[in-house]
Amino acid sequence: MRKIISISVLMVLVSLFAFGQNQKLESIDKLEKLKLEKELLHLNPKLLAEKQSKKLNYKIYSKHIATKKSKKSLLKSELTEKSKLDSTISQKFVDGKYIDDEKTIFYFNAEGKDSLEITYTWDSESKKWSLIGKSEIVIDNYGNVKQYIYFEWNADKGQFIGSSKYVTIYQANGKLVENSSYNWDNENNIWVAYENDIYTYDEKGILKHKEFLDDDQRASKSIFSYNTLGENVVTITYLKMEDNTWIQDSKDSSIFNLETNEKNVITYSWNTENNKWDTLYKHEFKFDSFNNITKETSYLYIEAGEWVIIEKIEYKYDANNLLIEDVTYWYDDDKMEFIGNVKNEYKYEVANNAIQINNYVYDELAKEWIDSYKIIYTLDKTYSVNDLIFPSIFWYEMGLEIEVKMLNLTIFFIDEDTKDWVVDEIYTLYYTEQTPIIITDVENISNNTDITILPNPTDEYISITINGDYSNANFELFNAQGVKVLSLSVNNYQTYSVSDLQTGLYSYNLIVDGKVESGKLMKR
Numbered sequence: 354m355r356k357i358i359s360i361s362v363l364m365v366l367v368s369l370f371a372f373g374q375n376q377k378l379e380s381i382d383k384l385e386k387l388k389l390e391k392e393l394l395h396l397n398p399k400l401l402a403e404k405q406s407k408k409l410n411y412k413i414y415s416k417h418i419a420t421k422k423s424k425k426s427l428l429k430s431e432l433t434e435k436s437k438l439d440s441t442i443s444q445k446f447v448d449g450k451y452i453d454d455e456k457t458i459f460y461f462n463a464e465g466k467d468s469l470e471i472t473y474t475w476d477s478e479s480k481k482w483s484l485i486g487k488s489e490i491v492i493d494n495y496g497n498v499k500q501y502i503y504f505e506w507n508a509d510k511g512q513f514i515g516s517s518k519y520v521t522i523y524q525a526n527g528k529l530v531e532n533s534s535y536n537w538d539n540e541n542n543i544w545v546a547y548e549n550d551i552y553t554y555d556e557k558g559i560l561k562h563k564e565f566l567d568d569d570q571r572a573s574k575s576i577f578s579y580n581t582l583g584e585n586v587v588t589i590t591y592l593k594m595e596d597n598t599w600i601q602d603s604k605d606s607s608i609f610n611l612e613t614n615e616k617n618v619i620t621y622s623w624n625t626e627n628n629k630w631d632t633l634y635k636h637e638f639k640f641d642s643f644n645n646i647t648k649e650t651s652y653l654y655i656e657a658g659e660w661v662i663i664e665k666i667e668y669k670y671d672a673n674n675l676l677i678e679d680v681t682y683w684y685d686d687d688k689m690e691f692i693g694n695v696k697n698e699y700k701y702e703v704a705n706n707a708i709q710i711n712n713y714v715y716d717e718l719a720k721e722w723i724d725s726y727k728i729i730y731t732l733d734k735t736y737s738v739n740d741l742i743f744p745s746i747f748w749y750e751m752g753l754e755i756e757v758k759m760l761n762l763t764i765f766f767i768d769e770d771t772k773d774w775v776v777d778e779i780y781t782l783y784y785t786e787q788t789p790i791i792i793t794d795v796e797n798i799s800n801n802t803d804i805t806i807l808p809n810p811t812d813e814y815i816s817i818t819i820n821g822d823y824s825n826a827n828f829e830l831f832n833a834q835g836v837k838v839l840s841l842s843v844n845n846y847q848t849y850s851v852s853d854l855q856t857g858l859y860s861y862n863l864i865v866d867g868k869v870e871s872g873k874l875m876k877r
Contacts, residue, residue, distance in 0.1 A: 436736055436758060437461060438743040439785040439808075446776040454778070456482055459744055460816055460848075462805050466492040467744035469816050469848055487513055487848060490744070497523050518544055528554055559583065573602065584609055604630060614640040635660060643674050661686060664694070673705055675754060696722055706732055706755050724767045727774070733758040741784075758784070804863065810875035814848045817841075819865065829862045830854075830874065851876055 440458045444451040453475035460469035467490050473482035484506035491500040500520050504513035515537030522531040534548040547568035555561050564574040572593035580586050586607050591599040601623040608617045616638040621630040632654040639648040648667050652660040662684040669678040678698050682691035693715030700709040709729050713722040736758035761781040765774045805818045819826055828849075830839035838859070841849055859874045 435465070435740050435742045436784040437465075438741065438782060440783045441780055442783070443778055443780045445778050451779065452477070453482075455485075458813065460808055460814075461742060462807065462818060465742045466490075466496075468492075468818065469814070470744065471814060471848070484508070486516065489848070493523065495523070495527050497521065497527065497529075499523075514539065515544065524554075526558060528552070528558060530554075574599070580609070582609075600625065614642070614644075616640075634663070641670070643670075645670050645674060645676075662691075665691060671701075673701075675699070675701055675705060677701075692717060693722065701754070702732070702734075704734065704757070706734070706757055708732065724774075726767070726777075727765045728762055729765070730755070730762045731760045733760055804865070804870065806861075806863070806872070806874070810877045811851060812877050813852045814850055815874070816848045817843050817863070819843065823865050825866060827864045829864070831860045831862075833857060833859075835860075 438459055440456060442456045443454045445454050446452075455475070456473045458471045458473075459467060460471075462468045469490070470488040472485040472487070474485050475481075476483045486503060486505045489500075489502045489504070490498060493499050498519075498521060500518070502518045503516045505516045506512075507514045517537070518535040520531075520533045520535070521529060524530055530552050532550040532552075533546055535544040535546050537543075538545045549566040551564045552560060553562040553564075559579060560577055562574065562576055564572065566572050573590055574593070575588055575590045577585050578587040584607070586609075588605040589601060590603045592602045593599055603623065604621040606619050606621070608619075610616070618636045618638070620633045620635070622633050623629075624631045634654055635652040637648075637650040637652070638646055641647050646668055648665060650665040651663040653663055655661055664681060664683045666679060666681045668676060671677050676699055678696065680696040681694045683694050684690075685692050696713040696715070698711040698713075699707060700711075702708050707730060709727060711727045712725045714725045715721075716723045732755070734757045738756050738758075741758055759782055761779055763779045764777045766777045767773070768775045805816075807816055809815075817826075817828055826843040828839070828841040828843050829837055830851075832838050832855075838854060839849075839851070843863075854876045856876050859876060861872055861874050863870045863872070
């Protein structure tokens with residue numbers, strides 16, 4: 354939650370404080386706008402709670418494709434010995450009963466890496482799950498997301514339509530070197546790139562340069578400088594002009610104080626008319642002896658060395674260095690004091706796994722913190738994360754310490770009338786011990802070709818992956834009477850609907866370049 358709040362404040366600063374020439378007047382004017390913005394911006398606790406739990410229906414953003422890895426993320430046993438996250442279902446609590454809301458089904462390849470997710474919403478009229486979309490994922494041997502493609506379901510056409518695609522390139526040492534974002538062009542049926550990041554490192558693997566092309570085809574680049582301790586001290590961003598020249602745009606300058614464990618970051622904007630850097634704002638960071646951040650304070654620059662405090666965030670930790678509280682305050686310059694805004698408290702069980710988040714908002718009139726919402730996690734401590742299979746880009750820990758199997762999370766809100774806690778929504782995680790069909794080095798198919806058909810048993814879809822050299826592949830499915838009920842031309846990483854098939858055991862032929870492999874498929 355702290356990250357969400359910090360980003361929102363940063364966006365307010367960026368949007369409001371693009372200084373011009375009349376710096377004093379514009380600074381005062383923008384400060385008043387900021388104060389008004391803060392008065393109007395009453396954080397919606399329900400929205401915050403939904404964001405906190407969105408790791409169950411996660412969103413991937415073009416510049417933040419990353420893998421959140423547990424400290425114990427290495428697989429230690431065979432796939433069949435693990436508990437695989439099969440699906441998640443969210444339910445709303447309405448009129449004393451749970452109502453289905455949204456469902457996501459996860460599919461994995463033979464190596465236990467996620468390859469497909471399909472999301473549904475509950476249709477209360479038809480009493481059936483309706484498709485929303487699917488995500489196809491490619492993960493490399495190091496757990497990095499190489500490709501993420503999201504398709505939306507078009508009910509009128511009865512097919513998935515491309516929506517967004519993100520592609521990343523990594524060095525052999527795991528360093529990200531390129532990140533590209535695409536949107537689907539429905540008219541021309543092609544992917545169209547709209548953003549691109551390129552990262553350059555020195556011989557020691559330190560990031561030195563980043564070049565960025567945004568969706569308006571505007572190019573910018575950032576150059577990073579470091580001190581002898583390897584800390585980034587200066588970042589200068591340039592904009593590319595129409596004549597292909599680069600001009601300075603902004604600068605972040607960091608100052609470290611090792612004796613007091615503090616760091617100050619000052620942001621500047623390049624003044625092209627006066628050919629100088631104009632100071633914009635400052636962030637102060639304080640750390641404890643364990644390098645945990647204890648306070649962030651943000652300031653707006655006025656003039657002649659005068660700073661106006663905007664907000665601060667304070668953090669507390671327990672004896673195990675686990676975050677137990679973060680509190681955000683905004684500064685009232687009329688009263689010359691900090692006013693509470695949002696507070697989060699984190700609770701852990703004896704093995705240091707997070708089990709609860711409590712969120713509060715500050716009541717200025719009553720001068721006290723008011724319960725807003727809470728999230729409670731139900732865990733199964735007989736399974737560690739080493740024995741779990743879950744999506745690499747599934748935000749499983751939500752920034753918290755959870756090293757065991759999560760069964761569900763429940764979101765509670767305060768009833769405005771009774772002032773009691775009431776259930777709003779519950780997310781349940783379902784696991785299975787399914788073993789996918791893995792065909793490797795079979796007699797009839799080339800030894801250079803590995804084939805995976807999953808999931809098996811299946812409910813709605815199957816995914817057929819062929820890794821190896823081949824020209825053509827077809828899949829045929831037969832019912833118990835030997836009648837062919839499905840015939841497909843197979844493409845890698847594609848999914849195929851079997852939702853219309855009746856439950857039962859089916860036989861299949863997979864024909865790769867004229868060579869046949871047969872097997873069984875169970876439809877649930």
